[in-house]
Amino acid sequence: xxxxxxxxxxxxxxxxxxxxxxxxxxxxxxxxxxxxxxxxxxxxxxxxxxxxxxxxxxxxxxxxxxxxxxxxxxxxxxxxxxxxxxxxxxxxxxxxxxxxxxxxxxxxxxxxxxxxxxxxxxxxxxxxxxxxxxxxxxxxxxxxxxxxxxxxxxxxxxxxxxxxxxxxxxxxxxxxxxxxxxxxxxxxxxxxxxxxxxxxxxxxxxxxxxxxxxxxxxxxxxxxxxxxxxxxxxxxxxxxxxxxxxxxxxxxxxxxxxxxxxxxxxxxxxxxxxxxxxxxxxxxxx
Amino acid sequence: xxxxxxxxxxxxxxxxxxxxxxxxxxxxxxxxxxxxxxxxxxxxxxxxxxxxxxxxxxxxxxxxxxxxxxxxxxxxxxxxxxxxxxxxxxxxxxxxxxxxxxxxxxxxxxxxxx
Numbered sequence: 001x002x003x004x005x006x007x008x009x010x011x012x013x014x015x016x017x018x019x020x021x022x023x024x025x026x027x028x029x030x031x032x033x034x035x036x037x038x039x040x041x042x043x044x045x046x047x048x049x050x051x052x053x054x055x056x057x058x059x060x061x062x063x064x065x066x067x068x069x070x071x072x073x074x075x076x077x078x079x080x081x082x083x084x085x086x087x088x089x090x091x092x093x094x095x096x097x098x099x100x101x102x103x104x105x106x107x108x109x110x111x112x113x114x115x116x117x118x119x120x121x122x123x124x125x126x127x128x129x130x131x132x133x134x135x136x137x138x139x140x141x142x143x144x145x146x147x148x149x150x151x152x153x154x155x156x157x158x159x160x161x162x163x164x165x166x167x168x169x170x171x172x173x174x175x176x177x178x179x180x181x182x183x184x185x186x187x188x189x190x191x192x193x194x195x196x197x198x199x200x201x202x203x204x205x206x207x208x209x210x211x212x213x214x215x216x217x218x219x220x221x222x223x224x225x226x227x228x229x230x231x232x233x234x235x236x237x238x239x240x241x242x243x244x245x246x247x248x249x250x251x252x253x254x255x256x257x258x259x260x261x262x263x264x265x266x267x268x269x270x271x272x273x274x275x276x277x278x279x280x281x282x283x284x285x286x
Numbered sequence: 287x288x289x290x291x292x293x294x295x296x297x298x299x300x301x302x303x304x305x306x307x308x309x310x311x312x313x314x315x316x317x318x319x320x321x322x323x324x325x326x327x328x329x330x331x332x333x334x335x336x337x338x339x340x341x342x343x344x345x346x347x348x349x350x351x352x353x354x355x356x357x358x359x360x361x362x363x364x365x366x367x368x369x370x371x372x373x374x375x376x377x378x379x380x381x382x383x384x385x386x387x388x389x390x391x392x393x394x395x396x397x398x399x400x
Contacts, residue, residue, distance in 0.1 A: 029362070030315060033316070
């Protein structure tokens with residue numbers, strides 16, 4: 001039997017599974033009608049009633065066996081037949097390892113790709129940020145005419161439908177002014193991604209960091225695992241007393257290099273300046 | 287031809303039923319059994335119940351379909367008819383049968399050599 005035919009038989013059985021009672025009744029009716037017709041035929045040939053009925057049964061064969069086979073063929077009732085099929089398929093697969101390998105690896109690739117895409121999409125689309133009120137967060141954008149209010153290197157600048165420009169890069173002065181308007185927002189956070197050098201136990205390395213305004217963690221409602229978080233007091237002014245925090249992931253990576261955790265917390269510095277702070281909440285890792 | 291009747295060969299009943307439905311159009315199980323009995327001229331021993339097993343098999347393969355209707359003597363009956371897929375299958379099976387029976391015929395006609 002071809003695989004297409006096999007599938008059709010399977011579908012027919014599946015359908016029958018849901019209409020079994022009706023099917024059984026109809027099939028009984030069909031057999032009964034057949035026996036009636038045979039009996040009538042013998043009666044017309046002049047047989048006595050009793051003999052005619054017997055002859056009809058003989059001609060028909062074992063009707064209960066037919067019914068049983070019919071029921072079995074229409075359903076998955078026969079478990080032994082099912083296992084026979086499973087074993088047969090398993091042998092077929094074993095006999096044709098190349099086909100099996102291709103089938104299994106296509107399945108694996110398909111399932112794997114879908115899982116990966118879903119995990120990424122879930123993070124971007126479904127999961128919320130691990131902060132106190134994720135739904136209250138807004139990213140501000142300015143829209144202008146053709147002039148460019150901030151240098152392009154500050155952040156993304158894109159064209160609007162009206163032929164103007166838009167960006168979410170603001171100057172620090174604008175940020176400071178906007179922060180004063182406490183009637184409009186509960187809190188304002190400035191951030192900018194930067195590459196910086198971290199000296200861990202006197203081993204310098206390039207790390208991806210983020211410059212943030214002091215009140216950021218307060219507004220987001222985060223808690224540190226060790227040490228303290230940045231606060232508004234750390235916004236002393238340009239170049240004055242910069243402080244750094246490291247993520248739990250970075251801390252774990254340093255710990256994996258057999259660096260002393262206390263040393264990590266004590267000596268991680270940026271741009272040569274000393275700073276201390278504990279790793280951020282585990283939830284902020286991503 | 288008197289004497290012993292031959293059993294219907296395994297698998298050939300399906301082909302016979304398919305061909306019967308193709309030649310005569312929609313029929314109920316009783317009608318199919320009568321037709322095969324008539325054609326076989328009492329050579330074949332057919333348990334008519336097995337016709338239904340075969341009909342189910344053909345339906346599950348999608349080669350025939352069934353529909354309830356009314357028979358000549360005004361009885362409710364299930365009528366079977368060949369599908370397009372069934373026609374294709376019939377062509378394949380017929381050719382197969384011709385080939386095999388041809389081979390068997392030739393083998394049986396072999397003269398003793400040497």
